[in-house]
Every structure is written in C-alpha cells, then in structure tokens.
Amino acid sequence: MKTNTIFLTLFFLLVLGAVFLTDCSQRTTQTIVEGDAAQQAYVPPGEYDEFYAFMSGGFSGQVTAYGLPSGRLLKEIPVFSKYPENGYGYSEETKAMFNTSYGEVPWDDSHHIELSQTDGEFDGRWLFVNGNNTPRIARVDLTTFETVEILEIPDVAGLHCAPFITENSEYLVSGTRFSVPIPQEDVGIDTYQENFKGLINYVSVDPEEGHMELAFQIEMPGYNYDLARNGKGKSHGWSFLTTYNSEQAHTLLEVNASQKDKDLLAIVNWKKAEEYLEQGKGQTRETSFYHNLMDESTSIVNSTEVTETTILNPQDCPGMVYFIPVPKSPHGCDVDPTGEFIVGNGKLSADMSIYSFDKLMAAIESEDFAGDINGIPIINYESGLHGILQKPGLGPLHTEFDGKGNAYTTFFISSEVVKWDVESLEVLDRQSTFYSPGHLVIPGGETRKPEGKYLVAMNKITKDRYLPTGPELAHSAQLFDISGEKMKLVLDFPTKGEPHYAQAISAGKIVPNVKKFYRIEDNGHPRAAKGEGQARVEREGKEVHVYMTAIRSHLAPDNIEGIKMDDEVYFHITNLEQDWDVPHGFAVQGATNAELLVMPGQTRTLKWKPFKPGVFAFYCTDFCSALHQEMSGYVRVSPANSDVPLKWGLNNENTTATNMREQAEQQLAQRVDD
Amino acid sequence: MNLLNQSQRITTQRGAARWLMLLGVILLGGLFLFPLWQITLEAAQFPGGLRLNIWIDRFSGDDGTDSIIQNINILNHYIGMQYIEPDSIPELVYFPYVVYGMMALGVGTVLLNKTWGYATWLVIMVVLAILGVYDFYLWMYDYGHNLDPNAPIKVPGMTYMPPLIGEKDLLNFYVKSYPRMGTIFMTLSILLAALATWVSIRKEKVHV
Numbered sequence: 001m002k003t004n005t006i007f008l009t010l011f012f013l014l015v016l017g018a019v020f021l022t023d024c025s026q027r028t029t030q031t032i033v034e035g036d037a038a039q040q041a042y043v044p045p046g047e048y049d050e051f052y053a054f055m056s057g058g059f060s061g062q063v064t065a066y067g068l069p070s071g072r073l074l075k076e077i078p079v080f081s082k083y084p085e086n087g088y089g090y091s092e093e094t095k096a097m098f099n100t101s102y103g104e105v106p107w108d109d110s111h112h113i114e115l116s117q118t119d120g121e122f123d124g125r126w127l128f129v130n131g132n133n134t135p136r137i138a139r140v141d142l143t144t145f146e147t148v149e150i151l152e153i154p155d156v157a158g159l160h161c162a163p164f165i166t167e168n169s170e171y172l173v174s175g176t177r178f179s180v181p182i183p184q185e186d187v188g189i190d191t192y193q194e195n196f197k198g199l200i201n202y203v204s205v206d207p208e209e210g211h212m213e214l215a216f217q218i219e220m221p222g223y224n225y226d227l228a229r230n231g232k233g234k235s236h237g238w239s240f241l242t243t244y245n246s247e248q249a250h251t252l253l254e255v256n257a258s259q260k261d262k263d264l265l266a267i268v269n270w271k272k273a274e275e276y277l278e279q280g281k282g283q284t285r286e287t288s289f290y291h292n293l294m295d296e297s298t299s300i301v302n303s304t305e306v307t308e309t310t311i312l313n314p315q316d317c318p319g320m321v322y323f324i325p326v327p328k329s330p331h332g333c334d335v336d337p338t339g340e341f342i343v344g345n346g347k348l349s350a351d352m353s354i355y356s357f358d359k360l361m362a363a364i365e366s367e368d369f370a371g372d373i374n375g376i377p378i379i380n381y382e383s384g385l386h387g388i389l390q391k392p393g394l395g396p397l398h399t400e401f402d403g404k405g406n407a408y409t410t411f412f413i414s415s416e417v418v419k420w421d422v423e424s425l426e427v428l429d430r431q432s433t434f435y436s437p438g439h440l441v442i443p444g445g446e447t448r449k450p451e452g453k454y455l456v457a458m459n460k461i462t463k464d465r466y467l468p469t470g471p472e473l474a475h476s477a478q479l480f481d482i483s484g485e486k487m488k489l490v491l492d493f494p495t496k497g498e499p500h501y502a503q504a505i506s507a508g509k510i511v512p513n514v515k516k517f518y519r520i521e522d523n524g525h526p527r528a529a530k531g532e533g534q535a536r537v538e539r540e541g542k543e544v545h546v547y548m549t550a551i552r553s554h555l556a557p558d559n560i561e562g563i564k565m566d567d568e569v570y571f572h573i574t575n576l577e578q579d580w581d582v583p584h585g586f587a588v589q590g591a592t593n594a595e596l597l598v599m600p601g602q603t604r605t606l607k608w609k610p611f612k613p614g615v616f617a618f619y620c621t622d623f624c625s626a627l628h629q630e631m632s633g634y635v636r637v638s639p640a641n642s643d644v645p646l647k648w649g650l651n652n653e654n655t656t657a658t659n660m661r662e663q664a665e666q667q668l669a670q671r672v673d674d
Numbered sequence: 675m676n677l678l679n680q681s682q683r684i685t686t687q688r689g690a691a692r693w694l695m696l697l698g699v700i701l702l703g704g705l706f707l708f709p710l711w712q713i714t715l716e717a718a719q720f721p722g723g724l725r726l727n728i729w730i731d732r733f734s735g736d737d738g739t740d741s742i743i744q745n746i747n748i749l750n751h752y753i754g755m756q757y758i759e760p761d762s763i764p765e766l767v768y769f770p771y772v773v774y775g776m777m778a779l780g781v782g783t784v785l786l787n788k789t790w791g792y793a794t795w796l797v798i799m800v801v802l803a804i805l806g807v808y809d810f811y812l813w814m815y816d817y818g819h820n821l822d823p824n825a826p827i828k829v830p831g832m833t834y835m836p837p838l839i840g841e842k843d844l845l846n847f848y849v850k851s852y853p854r855m856g857t858i859f860m861t862l863s864i865l866l867a868a869l870a871t872w873v874s875i876r877k878e879k880v881h882v
Binding site: 517519551552576577578579625626627 | 739741744745748752826827
C-alpha cells in the first residue's frame with residue numbers, strides 16, 4: 001500500500017514534470033513580441049517599404065526581393081535556374097544565358113548577393129550573385145530586375161567565396177571553395193597535396209556598363225577558400241579571405257580538416273597585383289569559360305567562349321599575398337565601416353579574433369613573419385591582432401556593422417545574435433534567434449555607411465516558425481529593430497529557397513531608376529514587329545517565323561494557316577504596349593518548353609514544334625484587360641505533304657506572303673517618312 | 675510747373691504702354707514652352723493618374739513622350755472612342771503660325787504705339803482665344819460622342835466627353851480638365867494688352 005502510494009506519487013510527479021518541461025521548451029522557441037513590435041513591421045496599404053532586401057535563393061539558384069520592414073516578397077528574379085513562369089532560359093533570346101564550358105547548365109546554387117558600390121556606398125545600379133556549383137557570377141540590372149550577364153570562372157570548384165565587391169566596384173573577388181587539379185587531369189585523389197591548387201579570381205566591372213571580365217587569377221595553395229571581404233577607406237586595395245582545410249585533407253573533412261587549432265586568413269594586395277600584371281608577371285594559360293551578355297537594344301543574350309586566362313603566382317610577385325593564422329575552421333571575415341578592423345571567426349573556436357589593418361601593415365613593414373607557405377609570408381598571429389573577443393557564443397559565422405561602432409555576429413550553435421563593441425571588444429547584448437542562424441544583414445552593413453536601423457538574421461533550420469508544409473519547412477528570416485541599445489525581435493517572415501546572404505538597400509536608391517517599359521523605338525531585335533502593320537508570317541525553308549504583336553486585347557495575326565508537320569515554328573512576340581505593368585503572356589498548346597512573358601516594348605521568341613495535324617490555340621497568359629480572355633488565336637497544322645498555302649490574318653483580313661510584303665514595305669516607308 | 679509735371683507724366687505713360695505691350699508679346703511666346711491644357715484620368719489602376727498635356731503644337735505625357743496617347747487610345751478602344759492621332763489634327767500645325775503672326779503683329783503695335791493698334795490686337799487676340807477654346811470643345815465633343823458602333827463595351831446613353839474645365843466621372847475614371855501654364859501666359863498676355871490699351875487711352879485723354 002505504502003509502496004503503491006509512493007509509486008503513484010512519483011508517477012504523477014513525472015507526468016507533471018514532463019508536461020511542465022515540454023511546455024517550457026516550447027515556450028522558449030515561441031516569439032515573445034513585446035509591446036509595439038508588430039506595429040514597427042506594419043507597412044499600411046498604399047505605403048512603400050523603406051528598404052529592399054535582396055536574398056540569394058541557395059538551392060533555388062535565384063534571387064528574391066523583399067520589402068523591409070514588412071517582409072513582403074516583391075519578386076523572384078530568375079538568375080541561375082530556368083524559369084518557365086516567364087520563359088527565362090527557354091525563350092530563344094535567353095537560352096544562351098545558361099551556356100558554360102560544361103554545356104547548358106540550367107540550375108545552380110546561389111549564395112552571396114553583392115550590390116554595386118561607389119565610394120564605399122551602395123549606388124543601386126547592379127546586383128551580383130555567385131553560382132556555387134558551376135562556378136559563375138551573374139549581374140542583375142536593378143533598373144529592370146533582370147539578369148543581364150553571367151560570367152563563368154574557369155578552373156575552380158564550388159565558387160562559394162564569391163563575388164565580394166571592392167568599394168568602387170573595381171573588382172568582384174572570389175576564391176575556390178574546393179581545390180582541384182589545375183589544369184584538370186586524371187590523377188589520384190590521394191595526390192591532393194601535390195596536385196591540387198586553389199585560385200583567387202579578380203573579375204573587373206566596367207564602371208559605365210557593368211560588364212564583367214576576368215582580369216586575373218592568383219594561384220594559391222590547395223586549401224578551401226570560404227568567404228571574403230575587401231578593404232575600405234584606409235584598407236582599400238586589399239582583400240581578406242578565410243581559408244579552412246589548411247590540413248589539406250581530402251577525405252572525411254569533418255574530422256581531418258578540423259585538426260589544427262588555427263587555419264589561415266589570406267590577405268591580398270590587389271593594387272600590387274595590378275602592378276605585377278602590368279609588368280607582365282602574369283602567365284597566360286589556355287582554358288575555356290563562357291561569357292554570356294544580354295544586348296541592351298535587342299535584349300538577346302550573346303554567348304562567347306573565352307580561351308585564355310592570366311595567372312599570377314605569389315612566388316613571382318613578392319608583397320602581393322600574405323597569410324595570418326585565424327582560429328579553427330573560420331567562416332566569415334568581415335571588415336568594419338572604417339576599414340580598420342577585420343573580424344575573423346573560427347566556427348569551431350570559442351573566441352573571435354579581430355585584426356587591425358594598421359597592425360597588419362606594421363607587421364608586413366617590419367617583416368614580422370613566422371615562416372612562409374610556398375613563398376607566401378605568414379604574419380605572426382599576435383602582431384596583427386587588435387584583440388580577442390572572449391567567449392561571445394558558440395559557432396560564430398557572420399558579422400555585420402551598424403555604423404555606430406557596433407558589430408553583430410550570428411552564432412550557429414548557440415542560436416543567437418550577439419551585439420558587441422568593435423573598439424572595446426565588449427559584449428553589449430544578445431538575442432535568441434530561433435534555431436540556427438546563418439548570415440545576417442543590416443542595410444548597408446557591408447559598406448562605409450551602414451543604416452543601422454534593422455537587422456535580418458537568416459535562419460537555416462526553422463522547425464516551428466510556421467504552419468507545417470510536409471517534411472520540408474519554410475526557411476525563415478527574423479527582423480530585429482537595432483535602433484535602440486537592445487535588439488528587439490519584430491517579425492518572422494518565410495523566404496524562398498535557402499537564402500545564404502542578403503543585402504539591403506534604401507528604396508530611394510532604386511525606385512527612381514526603375515524602368516517602367518522598354519521604348520518601342522529603341523527595340524533593336526531583328527525580328528521585332530514594331531507595329532501591327534509589320535505583323536506577318538515568313539517561311540525560311542523548314543523554319544516558319546511568326547512576327548506577332550500583342551496589345552490589349554488581341555494578338556496579330558490571330559489566325560495562321562499553312563504550317564506543316566516538319567516545320568519549326570518561331571513565335572516572335574513584340575509587346576506594343578508603352579505603359580507600366582502591362583506585360584503580355586504567350587502560350588501555345590503543345591509547347592514543350594515554356595510560356596513567355598513579354599515586357600512592354602520587348603520582343604521574345606518561343607520555339608514550337610507541331611506535334612500533330614490540327615488546329616491549336618494560343619493565348620495571352622498574363623491578365624491584361626477586361627477582354628484578356630479574348631486575347632487568343634489559332635494555328636493550323638497540316639500534314640507535311642499538304643499544299644495549304646501560308647496564310648495569316650486578323651479580323652478576316654487575310655494576307656498572303658505577296659501582298660503582305662507590299663503592305664509591310666509601305667508601312668516601313670511610312671515610318672521612315674514620319 | 676503743373677503743366678511740366680503733366681507732360682512728364684504723358685511721356686512716362688507713353689513709354690509704359692509700349693513696355694506693357696512688349697511684355698505681353700513676350701509672354702505669348704510662353705505658349706511654346708508650356709502646355710495649354712491638361713486632362714487627367716484618375717483610376718485605381720493608374721497610380722498618380724494618366725496625364726495628357728495639350729500644347730499649341732502637340733500632345734505629351736508628363737514624361738515628355740507620346741506613349742500617353744497610345745495608352746489612352748488603348749483604353750478608348752474598349753468604349754469605341756476614336757483614336758487620337760496628333761498627325762491628323764490640322765490645328766496643331768497651323769496654330770503655331772497664328773501665334774507667330776500675333777507676336778509679329780504685337781511687335782508692330784509696339785512700334786506703332788497707337789491706342790487703336792493696341793485695341794485692335796487685343797480684340798483679335800480675344801476673338802482667337804475664344805475660337806480656340808470653342809475649337810477644342812468641338813474636338814472633345816466629337817471624340818466623346820462619335821463612338822464606334824462595334825465597340826466591345828456599350829453603356830446605353832453614355833457619352834465620354836471630358837469637361838472643358840472642371841471634373842467629371844466617366845465610367846471608372848475621374849476626369850479632370852484644367853488650363854495649364856500656356857493658357858495662363860496667354861491670359862497674362864491679353865491682360866497686358868488690355869492694360870497697354872487703357873494706359874494709351876489715358877495718355878491720349880490727358881494729351882487732349
């Protein structure tokens with residue numbers, strides 16, 4: 001009896017304890033939003049957000065634009081993955097964007113967003129982002145939010161460490177994540193130490209047009225180059241890159257690349273590299289990579305293969321590259337707005353090392369070195385150090401700055417954002433992020449003039465933030481107000497893909513330059529029909545070219561006959577509208593590629609292969625007016641041996657090739673007269 | 675003594691009429707620098723509205739291009755309004771010559787410096803201005819009433835004439851029509867001519 005009571009009591013207590021504990025653990029993951037926090041993220045209908053946040057899409061290969069502080073998704077910008085929603089990568093004009101030395105690669109893993117800078121501040125002109133898997137860098141034009149250029153980077157693997165920008169957008173700096181044999185060859189993987197090399201790449205950016213060019217590459221020891229930042233202000237002209245796997249392991253890196261207490265921070269003097277390049281110290285080497293560039297007037301992507309690259313070797317170029325030890329398996333490497341402090345994080349270290357640019361320069365001046373690696377001097381760890389931030393948290397990843405002397409670092413393992421003073425190395429505040437954060441962003445946080453009002457921490461694993469969606473849950477961003485002394489959680493919002501990094505910019509730097517439509521007069525597309533009078537169908541052997549116009553609410557021509565089974569039909573759709581937000585869509589039954597979205601004043605081409613004789617419908621897919629449903633037409637397909645003449649028309653005004661040409665010529669003559 | 679003062683005043687007034695008229699003629703040139711009229715179409719789907727500026731010799735949107743005409747034409751075709759084709763409006767061609775003519779005549783009256791000269795110019799200008807507004811009214815009447823019988827949208831009894839001056843609901847649009855700087859300059863020019871005439875009359879009275 002007595003024992004029974006004791007057992008019962010114990011059992012009861014256990015159950016109570018379990019319930020209490022469960023309750024406890026759940027509460028800690030719930031957002032406790034204080035007071036008016038929600039109101040801070042509220043942007044009333046009709047009002048705009050204060051900032052744009054551009055987030056990379058990780059495995060989605062794309063970029064998404066969000067408004068801050070509302071967290072509203074504004075647009076998904078297709079970059080490295082084909083996008084049937086608007087025909088990007090499927091239309092004849094944009095197919096070439098995916099050309100690489102590996103052939104057409106219609107997907108990638110996008111990681112780091114970099115906005116163009118002038119004098120160390122965002123200028124709102126372009127956005128650059130890397131493709132990690134098939135090493136390449138893309139440029140998005142921020143007047144149109146369209147990807148206009150992709151440059152492949154040769155002889156590297158996993159372009160994770162990219163595309164970090166210099167303060168006047170002189171260069172996009174990138175480093176190989178995986179070292180590989182250079183040039184590629186069939187060697188044993190266990191010959192890693194002798195055969196594998198790393199490259200640090202400098203892509204120059206044309207200051208007027210933004211066009212990218214691979215300026216030079218620096219051959220480095222076979223480590224893994226992870227992240228980078230460029231100097232600003234006094235440290236302008238220098239790049240800082242973290243490396244891991246200085247052990248040069250090639251299997252079970254989890255263990256074998258985590259042996260040394262310190263890895264290395266690579267420090268590159270790129271102004272010096274430029275000098276060496278001019279002196280002809282670079283070696284040209286044959287290689288192959290693709291440069292895909294959209295022509296502004298035709299909006300057609302031209303793809304060129306480049307077959308040469310210039311390599312600088314640190315052994316031939318003294319004073320160009322240095323190393324300094326950095327705590328175990330570093331990830332981020334961030335330069336503060338003054339350009340003086342460089343934060344090197346060791347993922348597996350309890351402390352964070354903060355370097356001083358002045359001290360690094362003094363150490364280089366006095367040759368305060370502890371040996372060298374392949375001719376690259378290693379600066380003494382203590383000599384370059386501004387100080388050590390003692391035990392700020394577990395697993396430091398990334399740091400951004402608010403422009404008021406504070407740094408904010410994400411801690412992956414201890415799941416928090418920690419605010420600390422860069423000068424005094426004092427921890428000032430810490431806030432839990434729920435589950436593990438990756439990158440974080442403050443508008444302008446990478447620049448010389450951050451706007452320290454908000455901070456977004458991007459979470460990598462977000463188990464219970466939103467309604468469940470099967471085994472895969474939405475990734476989350478968490479918005480903190482950092483205008484006060486303490487950080488304040490304001491909002492959670494789901495993101496697309498897995499954003500690795502974001503940059504946020506004041507809306508005022510983008511909105512005034514946004515293009516509302518393409519001027520039809522400036523449309524240089526060779527197959528554009530710049531007026532309904534130019535709409536026509538032409539046969540070129542087995543190819544049939546349909547020069548079609550779209551305007552609210554009809555397509556011209558809307559009846560096409562005389563297509564035969566063996567033909568390849570090219571629908572060249574020109575949107576004649578000259579107004580904001582009036583794209584027209586085009587879809588044709590049996591299209592095995594995609595639909596098209598054609599922006600006002602633009603021409604886009606869809607290739608269509610007839611699949612059986614009959615009459616097939618085509619129509620506009622983007623609701624454009626009250627008569628949108630009526631915006632459609634038919635294409636008739638006849639057997640290959642039939643003699644149905646090529647005929648097309650609108651409103652029963654049928655036209656054949658002969659009299660159409662006359663009309664077109666008249667139209668053209670009239671246009672010239674006008 | 676008194677007489678001398680008077681004669682001085684006569685000279686001043688004679689000069690004043692000339693200067694006023696000259697200023698009036700210059701201000702008339704403002705017709706080439708600013709639009710005469712603006713018709714604004716406001717609707718939920720057009721933030722900020724569609725603004726059509728009517729100049730002495732052309733139409734434009736606020737961005738200085740003629741894409742506004744195309745956009746208004748696209749909207750108009752649903753209700754069967756005729757397309758606005760600036761090339762087919764003869765007034766846009768000859769109105770500038772009328773203004774050049776009036777500026778030349780104005781300079782003539784300044785050289786002539788006679789009351790009847792100023793008065794004649796004033797009367798012609800006022801008549802032309804009234805005719806111009808009436809002509810504008812006729813065009814708008816024609817656009818608003820002369821609808822295509824095959825239009826996709828037909829609302830019984832509905833016409834689409836924008837107000838000459840003022841504001842009005844037209845289907846989903848709230849239409850505003852107001853004079854702009856060009857008209858203000860022209861009005862100032864007329865007022866200055868009137869002032870010149872008046873000053874000149876006073877001068878002649880004193881002289882007599």
